[in-house]
Amino acid sequence: GAVVSQHPSRVICKSGTSVKIECRSLDFQATTMFWYRQFPKQSLMLMATSNEGSKATYEQGVEKDKFLINHASLTLSTLTVTSAHPEDSSFYICSALSRDRVDTQYFGPGTRLTVL
Amino acid sequence: AQKITQTQPGMFVQEKEAVTLDCTYDTSDPSYGLFWYKQPSSGEMIFLIYQGSYDQQNATEGRYSLNFQKARKSANLVISASQLGDSAMYFCAMREGPGYQKVTFGTGTKLQVIP
Numbered sequence: 001g002a003v004v005s006q007h008p009s010r011v012i013c014k015s016g017t018s019v020k021i022e023c024r025s026l027d028f029q030a031t032t033m034f035w036y037r038q039f040p041k042q043s044l045m046l047m048a049t050s051n052e053g054s055k056a057t058y059e060q061g062v063e064k065d066k067f068l069i070n071h072a073s074l075t076l077s078t079l080t081v082t083s084a085h086p087e088d089s090s091f092y093i094c095s096a097l098s099r100d101r102v103d104t105q106y107f108g109p110g111t112r113l114t115v116l
Numbered sequence: 117a118q119k120i121t122q123t124q125p126g127m128f129v130q131e132k133e134a135v136t137l138d139c140t141y142d143t144s145d146p147s148y149g150l151f152w153y154k155q156p157s158s159g160e161m162i163f164l165i166y167q168g169s170y171d172q173q174n175a176t177e178g179r180y181s182l183n184f185q186k187a188r189k190s191a192n193l194v195i196s197a198s199q200l201g202d203s204a205m206y207f208c209a210m211r212e213g214p215g216y217q218k219v220t221f222g223t224g225t226k227l228q229v230i231p
Contacts, residue, residue: 044221107161
């Protein structure tokens with residue numbers, strides 16, 4: 001089946017640094033990728049939707065200058081948390097829509113970010 | 117207004133019994149998709165089952181079935197013959213809009229299977 005990978009799976013960084021999270025579709029072309037944030041014991045909150053080759057669409061309340069999304073190719077999207085602060089600590093999950101099967105959303109395993 | 121409502125924050129079920137997890141949704145779009153995902157403690161979201169708004173029959177995938185009642189806007193997940201490994205968070209989700217790009221998740225139900 002379709003596989004989505006995320007790297008890194010865990011990252012700990014100091015406040016003020018930037019962190020890049022990669023999301024790759026390994027065996028399919030992802031026309032659309034989604035980035036979610038999940039706080040402990042809560043649901044997934046959609047942060048942004050990115051289509052290959054175009055600017056990401058951010059959900060209301062999500063700072064686009066803080067969470068930079070780049071969907072440079074049909075298999076790679078990156079989320080950069082700039083000048084991270086402790087309140088940015090969270091579980092970040094990406095998912096991808098296959099060009100061939102838009103009824104199914106494939107999720108990555110998630111990245112746990114801890115900002116000290 | 118909530119787009120996806122899961123009214124059961126937590127559920128218990130005896131091993132080998134069946135359990136129903138509730139989900140109601142709200143949309144004015146005639147074309148939409150409903151999904152259920154399982155999230156174990158590892159965090160990974162595992163796709164379980166999909167129901168399209170135009171599908172005439174209820175979706176089934178192994179021990180999972182979706183009780184789709186369109187008029188009532190409900191899409192309950194039924195897990196038959198519960199196993200200990202079914203203990204996890206379960207999320208109902210809806211995709212709607214052009215290209216199915218608008219995605220909304222419910223707040224989840226924590227299911228615990230008791231031996």
